[in-house]
Amino acid sequence: MPISPRPRPKPPRAPAPRWERRKESRPAELIEAALELFVERGYAATRLEDIAAHAGVSKGTLYLYFASKEELFKALVRQSIVPLIETFGQGIAQSDAPSSELLRLCFFGWWSKIGATRLSGISKMIVAEARNFPDMARFFQKEVVTPGSRVLAAILERGIARGEFRPIDVEVAVNLWMAPIALKAIWSHSIAPCCAPELVIDPERFLNAHLEFVLRALAPEKALT
């Protein structure tokens, strides 16, 4: 199914490998290539042959490692996400720092775990393909969104409990305050690359402003009187 406006130059095979490739690294290389192309073009519009070429192997080789396009996709989602969700939030939980500082850690941590990594691409891809792969959507929700939400929720609850933050509707707040970071990550793989770069705001400035606004929203009532 040709997606018209994009010519498909034969993707150059990777140049002669400097070392003989170890077969253990193949799956990771294929997944890397698949991620890049799925994110850019979408699942249906990406040809397995392009993925293979991107990874420097032939079409047939791909099938030695993945049983089908769909399996490749699922493996990609699982393997790309799982390592990223392991440890985030654990350091935060035990810290003794002020909750506002934990918030900063959370936002900047999210960004460094999402916006700066492949997870940003995966997020866009999941959003795009969710209806075609509901399993993956649920997996993403369960393994990324929910744990991420818990981190923020925990911080907010801690802050409220310690009197640092005023009492708020934590469930809604989590949704509201994850959104800017999540959307920025998604955007960076869809609309942003098509538009003038000056429309894209520097992440540091973006995150600092976000943090500041959130902290103000959380400031205890008495501070307002």
Add this chain to the structure above:
Amino acid sequence: MPISPRPRPKPPRAPAPRWERRKESRPAELIEAALELFVERGYAATRLEDIAAHAGVSKGTLYLYFASKEELFKALVRQSIVPLIETFGQGIAQSDAPSSELLRLCFFGWWSKIGATRLSGISKMIVAEARNFPDMARFFQKEVVTPGSRVLAAILERGIARGEFRPIDVEVAVNLWMAPIALKAIWSHSIAPCCAPELVIDPERFLNAHLEFVLRALAPEKALT
């Protein structure tokens, strides 16, 4: 490109006359059907035959009104978006109400113009297909995102000028505060339908919380002392 096991039963056709002449209404019906399926499945994975069947016509009929799949897609984007971007923000500009009230109008207005309409679906689709149709991405940016940003920016600037809001980085704030609504709209067509409904927060509650937090973030410094 068969996406997973999606059954495609031939929809039974009404008996009486084999077909009707409905030249006027066909294009709109086809666009409606196309929107629904493109949003749900993505551009590449949607078969024209399904769109036609959804609109109650045959495959060939589609080609009487749209020269190709791509033309249908472009027409759909243009025709679905254009009527929605006409008048929003004009009422707000002239109002005499407090800026906080304008903010409420803006947020709830966005939602009623986006979340509750087909624009939410289009947003998801554009995000998903932007890289394959950069023209459409730019069109969306220019006709939806930028005008929407201007409405919020105008309110914020007015509030600041009138001393109702403290001075802030308006450009960043606009990005931050559009995000929750935009992401909720996108989400509602991708992840949300795949997950338990209790994960979806009621829009009213969501918007009210958003408004409250934003207003607190905007509260003038003196009020904080």
Add this chain to the structure above:
Amino acid sequence: MPISPRPRPKPPRAPAPRWERRKESRPAELIEAALELFVERGYAATRLEDIAAHAGVSKGTLYLYFASKEELFKALVRQSIVPLIETFGQGIAQSDAPSSELLRLCFFGWWSKIGATRLSGISKMIVAEARNFPDMARFFQKEVVTPGSRVLAAILERGIARGEFRPIDVEVAVNLWMAPIALKAIWSHSIAPCCAPELVIDPERFLNAHLEFVLRALAPEKALT
């Protein structure tokens, strides 16, 4: 089945007819249009809609006069050829002129009946479509080639009988001497329009040379001693 290198601009409907069209003339107009397009593009690559448009009517109207594309084709062959083969050769038979003069009449007559008329186009079309429409090929052979051959054969036999020509293999001669005229007719609708015009020889010069060569070939032996 798009024949690529030819764009298909919507053929302009004939301008508003100056008089109300008489329905009796429709079939002839349609056949005229069909002939032109079939000759130019071939049977399969010609769309009925183009034929109809060429004749200034709509697609549906065509079916009021011809049951199918194939019937149109057959009617076209029959109706275009039959009137042309009626009377040719009759005047020649009775003439008292020298046989060389009859030869001249024959060659120039052929040309004026073939090269200068639609029969030249039909010839090309029949040659092109013969294998797909063997009936038409046989019809053409029976109604055009064979009668044409008989005219020439009769002249040659008369000339031989009267001692004007030397005895020859008339059957072969007829084939040989019809060929230049027939091929020129066919060529004028296929290769010639694609090549530089200077490659096309003026018919008068062509026919005169042909006649001269044929007459020399027919000159009685004694004249050679």
Add this chain to the structure above:
Amino acid sequence: MPISPRPRPKPPRAPAPRWERRKESRPAELIEAALELFVERGYAATRLEDIAAHAGVSKGTLYLYFASKEELFKALVRQSIVPLIETFGQGIAQSDAPSSELLRLCFFGWWSKIGATRLSGISKMIVAEARNFPDMARFFQKEVVTPGSRVLAAILERGIARGEFRPIDVEVAVNLWMAPIALKAIWSHSIAPCCAPELVIDPERFLNAHLEFVLRALAPEKALT
């Protein structure tokens, strides 16, 4: 576009290995099959699947070697013609034989290079499709017709220069005297297969007669007195 009732039985495939790898020989086999079917049915009416089946491969395989139907057609014309036009006429030029003998060589050589080879089919096909593929028509004119004309023209000029032939209009003569052979070649792939075989004259008889008539037409004037 179904041309009449041509049955298309799925050709049963040999059992043993499902297929063989024959990268080298495939293109030639496909071109061979394409030539046969294009000549017989015409370009538009020939289905690629039939060509593939004729060559013993599947539809998809064809696309491994030719990018499109049109490319197949063009490759077929080029590759079929080029090897045939290499050396013809070179032996003739240097000969010391009487010009009448060269004429015989030319006519019989043409026939053995055209009538008896696939070039006869190509000629018919080119004539049929010229208007749809003007490039190919020009190519044919330039690579086949013009060189062939030059051979005959050179012989005639040599004969005239040596006093063996009387002075004539060589340009016209070449056109006139190539025609019977060319038309016989074309005819053999269009009308002839549809008609009674007794209408087809034996090539030997045909060529000998042609040669004799031409030589008489060329006999020097003095010989006639």
Add this chain to the structure above:
DNA sequence: GATGAATGAGTCTTCATTCAT
């Protein structure tokens, strides 16, 4: 293992034909 030639089901698109108006 690795390759890429071969396959064939699937999808876009065209167009001869039908039929409601």
Add this chain to the structure above:
DNA sequence: TATGAATGAAGACTCATTCAT
């Protein structure tokens, strides 16, 4: 009659998948 909207069978072309080498 005339129209042209609607139909659907058919064909060009793609690409996930298989398998001979």
